[in-house]
Structures are given as C-alpha cells and as structure tokens.
Amino acid sequence: MIDMLSDTVTQPTAAMRQAMFDAEVGDACYGEDPTVTRLEALAAEMLGKEDAALVCSGTQGNLTALLAHCPRGHEVILGDRTDLYDFEAGSVSVVGGLVLHPVATQSDGTLALADLRAAIRDRSDPQCAPAGVLVLENPHCQMGGRVLPAEYVRKVRSLADEHGLPIHLDGARLFNAAVATGRRAAELAREADSVQFCLSKGLAAPFGSMVCGGRAFIDRVKRYRKLLGGGLRQGGIMASAGIVALSAMVDRLAEDHRRAARLAQLLREVPGVRLTPPVIETNMIFFRVERDDLSTADFLALLSRRGVRMGTLRDGVVRAVVHYMIGDEDIEAAAAAVRSILSAGARG
Structure with a gap:
C-alpha cells in the first residue's frame, strides 16, 4: 500500500x-x-x-x-x-x-x-x-x-x-x-x-x-x-x-515537498481533478474529484483497491500527505491510480 x-x-x-x-x-x-x-x-x-x-x-x-x-x-x-x-x-x-x-x-x-x-x-x-x-x-x-x-x-x-x-x-x-x-x-x-x-x-x-x-x-x-x-x-x-x-529528519523534508509538488503537477493533468488550494507549499495536496457519479468515499475505496491510501478531512476534499516512506515511484503510481479511476467510470 x-x-x-x-x-x-x-x-x-x-x-x-x-x-x-x-x-x-x-x-x-x-x-x-x-x-x-x-x-x-x-x-x-x-x-x-x-x-x-x-x-x-x-x-x-x-x-x-x-x-x-x-x-x-x-x-x-x-x-x-x-x-x-x-x-x-x-x-x-x-x-x-x-x-x-x-x-x-x-x-x-x-x-x-x-x-x-x-x-x-x-x-x-x-x-x-x-x-x-x-x-x-x-x-x-x-x-x-x-x-x-x-x-x-x-x-x-x-x-x-x-x-x-x-x-x-x-x-x-x-x-x-x-x-x-x-x-x-x-x-x-x-x-x-x-x-x-x-x-x-x-x-x-x-x-x-x-x-x-x-x-x-x-x-x-x-x-x-x-x-x-x-x-x-x-x-x-x-x-x-x-x-x-x-x-x-528535518533537512530531508525538502524531498517530501518536492514530491508533493510533483504529485500536484500530475494531478492537475487529470480531467475531473481540481486542486484546492492550487498552491502547494509543504507536503500536502488537497483536491476535489468533480464527478457527480463518484462520491469521495467511493473514490477513496477505488483508490485503495489500486494500492493507494488517501483520506479526507472534510466532505468532498481528498488529502494526500507525502512523507519519508513515499518515494518518487510511489508518486507516479499514485497519480496513475487516480487517472485510471477517473478514466474508467464510476464503477472503477
């Protein structure tokens, strides 16, 4: 995961x-x-x-x-x-x-x-x-x-x-x-x-x-x-x-920020994803999935089936947090999982 x-x-x-x-x-x-x-x-x-x-x-x-x-x-x-x-x-x-x-x-x-x-x-x-x-x-x-x-x-x-x-x-x-x-x-x-x-x-x-x-x-x-x-x-x-x-572990936080920025860049390219806020300053990415037929809970469940776990702090907004156990390949895989869900339809 x-x-x-x-x-x-x-x-x-x-x-x-x-x-x-x-x-x-x-x-x-x-x-x-x-x-x-x-x-x-x-x-x-x-x-x-x-x-x-x-x-x-x-x-x-x-x-x-x-x-x-x-x-x-x-x-x-x-x-x-x-x-x-x-x-x-x-x-x-x-x-x-x-x-x-x-x-x-x-x-x-x-x-x-x-x-x-x-x-x-x-x-x-x-x-x-x-x-x-x-x-x-x-x-x-x-x-x-x-x-x-x-x-x-x-x-x-x-x-x-x-x-x-x-x-x-x-x-x-x-x-x-x-x-x-x-x-x-x-x-x-x-x-x-x-x-x-x-x-x-x-x-x-x-x-x-x-x-x-x-x-x-x-x-x-x-x-x-x-x-x-x-x-x-x-x-x-x-x-x-x-x-x-x-x-x-302090100085290496810059790696998390770099990877968060990369994930944000990839998510911006996915139709149906809107970053909120669009500015990424630290290790967090918040985004909305703008599809009427796909709830946040269903999206997160589909994401989990693809081996990626994210969460939400408020209704309709997904949060992804990057940390030292997340590598460059994980960022690419996470973005690919989001893209696959939104391109496959509501049933995933």
Whole structure:
C-alpha cells in the first residue's frame, strides 16, 4: 500500500530503532531521565525558547500550553478551521474550562486582523468571558499546508501586545514551514510565547510532541502534563527517537515537498481533478474529484483497491500527505491510480 493518509503513518527509521534500543534512561517523572532532558534542551534551542517539555501528543501539548496560559473561564481565540478546534475532542473546554472562540479562517490559513480584534471582548464587561490567548497554526493543515506570512505574524504580535495577550503557536509541522521558507524554526516561532510541534508527523518519530516557551511557563506545562497522565517513567526510550528526528529528519523534508509538488503537477493533468488550494507549499495536496457519479468515499475505496491510501478531512476534499516512506515511484503510481479511476467510470 502506498499510504498517503497522513505523515503520522510513518514508522521509525533504523537509526531511531537503534537509538531506542541503546537509550540511557531514568525516571522522567522525577526529572531523572538524561535522554528526555537532552531532547527538551535540543528542542528549546532549535525553537529559540528558554525551555521545553516532552508531551505525549500534539493534543496534549496544545492543551497543557493553553492551561498554562490562562485560567478557567477565559477565551481561546482561534480559527474555525484549525486542528485544535476541529480535531482535539474539545479537550480545552472539557478539561480546562476554557471557551473556544472561533473566527473565520482565510484561504491562506490566516485570521483576519479585524476579526481577531473584534473577538477580543471588553474585560470590564462581567457578562463576557475575557480573552486569554490567541492561537495561530503554522503551517495550516486544513488550508492545504499553507505557511503563514512573516509580516502577518508580526501584525498579530502587535495586536496581542496591544491587548496584553499571549500567542500560542500550533506548529505541529513547523519544520515543514521552516524548510519551505528557508528559515530557521526559531525565526518562525519568534513572535509566539509558546509553540507546540510534533515529532511524530513528518519527522517520523513514533511518539511525542514538544511544547516550548519560557522557563516559568514550561514549569506550569509540566504540572499540567502530570495532571493529564503524561508523567513518563523511562521516557528516554521514546525521547531518543525524537533526538534522531530533530537531528536527522528535518533537512530531508525538502524531498517530501518536492514530491508533493510533483504529485500536484500530475494531478492537475487529470480531467475531473481540481486542486484546492492550487498552491502547494509543504507536503500536502488537497483536491476535489468533480464527478457527480463518484462520491469521495467511493473514490477513496477505488483508490485503495489500486494500492493507494488517501483520506479526507472534510466532505468532498481528498488529502494526500507525502512523507519519508513515499518515494518518487510511489508518486507516479499514485497519480496513475487516480487517472485510471477517473478514466474508467464510476464503477472503477
């Protein structure tokens, strides 16, 4: 199976497996695992922040960060098409007592400054939940892996400062954005007070995400990590794979981007396929199959029969995600499978 469902389907590399076997470990819950400590220091350095915490997942990372930023009853202002809003089980509200305040997500993944400003309620009004934190996503998954413009992020920073609000960056695939723009991850994270990024997506580690920020902030994150059941014992076994991910898997993301661009090029040539968005910046391709007699579910089933797995995040839009286990020949085969379905008719 050519598996393009997500970059979370990657399996650990041989180097990761060896590192996990050889890992020096201790009790991470007591702060005594040297490999976890090394990973946290490496992540903080690469993101240009004072400190970092290894957490179990991106969902746990975003949740602990938002809990650390603001107390119960405050609003989290974020986009209505962000992963945090759509795909994290409402954890921020269920666990944290925080109110999600969505604003319209623009086609490039930005949130209009006017919409953000309008969403920040007057704190003197006792009828309204006060704003607690602004959330950006970079790159923006549901808008096609789009990278937020640097000037836009600076403007959001100015707006946040004007209202005394922190910015949390959901940077699940932040290193894809860094490679796509030729900038360091620390540059992309500079305007944010906190950042979450995943080790288990394009970087191919089997476990974990990192939360990065100021030292006092990370102390609070670690307290919430424990509260949520994320206190690890011999966590170095998993952290060692994360170290390999950050040391060896970042630069090669450019290969995924190149292959994604090639797949997009091939799909543009298939009658009945429309890329949405047409711009490919990272490792994701979104497209619609514009045939009245072929539903998205039926198309994906036919594709699977031909040995290619893709998925969908919303009705009518197919997503293909390129990762290190997808080679050049897989790209050609995937495009050929799409073409064969659309040329064969609805029954495939």
